[in-house]
Amino acid sequence: MLNKGVIIAIALASLAAGYFVAQSSRPKTPVIDDSVIFVYPQTRSLAAVSLTDMYGQSITPADFKGDWWVLYFGFTFCPDACPMALANMKQIKTRLPENTNIKFGLISVDPQRDTPDRLKEYVTFFHPEFYAATSDAEAIDALTASVNVVYAISGDQSKDDYSVDHSNFMVLLNPEGEHAGIISSPHDPEKIAVELSKLTAS
Amino acid sequence: MRSLLLILLISSVCIACGPSAPDNTDTSTSIEPASTKGSSAVSSAPETVAVASPAGEALPEDEAPSSGTIEFDDPWIRMVPSVSPNSAAYVSITNGTEDAVTLTGINSQVADRIEIHNVEVDAAGTMSMFKIDELMIEPDSTTMLEPSGAHIMIYGLKEPLNEGDMVTMLMSFNNQPPIPVNFSVK
Ligand SMILES: [Cu+2]
Numbered sequence: 001m002l003n004k005g006v007i008i009a010i011a012l013a014s015l016a017a018g019y020f021v022a023q024s025s026r027p028k029t030p031v032i033d034d035s036v037i038f039v040y041p042q043t044r045s046l047a048a049v050s051l052t053d054m055y056g057q058s059i060t061p062a063d064f065k066g067d068w069w070v071l072y073f074g075f076t077f078c079p080d081a082c083p084m085a086l087a088n089m090k091q092i093k094t095r096l097p098e099n100t101n102i103k104f105g106l107i108s109v110d111p112q113r114d115t116p117d118r119l120k121e122y123v124t125f126f127h128p129e130f131y132a133a134t135s136d137a138e139a140i141d142a143l144t145a146s147v148n149v150v151y152a153i154s155g156d157q158s159k160d161d162y163s164v165d166h167s168n169f170m171v172l173l174n175p176e177g178e179h180a181g182i183i184s185s186p187h188d189p190e191k192i193a194v195e196l197s198k199l200t201a202s
Numbered sequence: 203m204r205s206l207l208l209i210l211l212i213s214s215v216c217i218a219c220g221p222s223a224p225d226n227t228d229t230s231t232s233i234e235p236a237s238t239k240g241s242s243a244v245s246s247a248p249e250t251v252a253v254a255s256p257a258g259e260a261l262p263e264d265e266a267p268s269s270g271t272i273e274f275d276d277p278w279i280r281m282v283p284s285v286s287p288n289s290a291a292y293v294s295i296t297n298g299t300e301d302a303v304t305l306t307g308i309n310s311q312v313a314d315r316i317e318i319h320n321v322e323v324d325a326a327g328t329m330s331m332f333k334i335d336e337l338m339i340e341p342d343s344t345t346m347l348e349p350s351g352a353h354i355m356i357y358g359l360k361e362p363l364n365e366g367d368m369v370t371m372l373m374s375f376n377n378q379p380p381i382p383v384n385f386s387v388k
Contacts, residue, residue: 076283076285076286077286077287077288078286078288079280079282079286079288079289079290079353079355079356080280080290080321080331080349080350080353081329081350083280083281083282083283083286083289084280084349084350118285121283121284121285122283122285122286125283125284125285126283150326150327150328151328152328152330154330160287161288161315161357161358163330163331165328165329165330165331166328166329167326167327167328167329168323168327168328168329168350169327184327185327185350186350
């Protein structure tokens with residue numbers, strides 16, 4: 001009686017051990033090329049500010065939960081870096097499967113000029129599924145600080161042709177709505193799509 | 203001088219990471235100055251424009267520069283959403299003459315104002331651009347105006363640009379008559 005129980009216990013234990021060995025030999029998290037996507041060892045939370053999106057709706061970063069997000073912080077009057085980043089996002093998106101849970105958006109650091117309508121027209125020019133939002137300067141300051149993005153108005157803000165210096169990396173949010181990593185420039189859409197697929201498949 | 207070095211530095215960095223815009227120096231074609239050739243503007247294939255430096259008729263004797271050409275390789279303008287009034291243009295300028303030439307200004311009817319800009323990226327990866335008054339190109343050398351680097355900054359587009367459009371820009375150099383160059387929108 002006792003013997004039978006021991007044998008069963010041993011059998012179960014070895015089964016379990018085998019299972020765990022099999023599990024651990026498979027990588028728990030995929031190995032991501034950190035020259036393409038730098039995944040933070042520890043995720044960070046975003047400042048809980050209020051934003052206005054391109055439909056005029058009030059949102060908070062918590063609304064990004066549920067999907068992976070690639071966000072770029074820029075402005076629509078930007079001649080070089082921002083259109084290039086958004087064109088790259090489009091290239092990345094077209095390389096991902098259609099039912100992907102990776103979304104793309106622009107956060108404008110220039111609320112003075114970037115109205116919801118303007119943002120909508122701007123981002124949907126690149127892709128109909130792209131999203132955009134902005135807020136007042138105070139909220140933008142808090143939000144950018146929480147994702148390590150730097151920006152600075154350059155020039156006379158009373159005129160319409162001032163510029164905004166800003167970070168040129170993309171910010172990656174995980175489905176928990178946390179800041180999970182960054183995608184540094186120069187952006188290679190092909191490589192980024194591959195690494196994003198690996199990362200989000202896990 | 204500092205700015206030129208900067209540009210060269212940025213250019214070489216960008217060559218190394220080489221994103222888009224293929225070079226195609228073999229398709230060297232001469233074009234008539236100021237001809238817009240709108241009909242052939244459908245393709246956005248790279249185009250090399252060579253303009254003979256001793257432009258014969260228009261040039262006064264005393265301003266005659268040395269022989270050789272200034273070449274413009276793959277001139278293009280970034281297509282931007284129609285709500286964006288600003289864009290940037292890029293081109294590789296090769297100074298095939300025996301003297302340094304200086305790009306002093308750019309004009310076009312499509313925009314309110316056009317400037318030569320350079321870009322700086324600080325240690326934290328923040329990009330900023332600033333106006334430079336002129337851009338010197340040494341003899342037998344090429345200066346690349348390209349994405350994330352020095353560029354032609356276009357302020358106040360009068361009309362949205364469409365893919366495939368050709369835009370003529372008048373490039374002013376010292377000791378040269380202005381050179382019209384056709385930029386394709388892509
Ligand atoms: Cu500029």
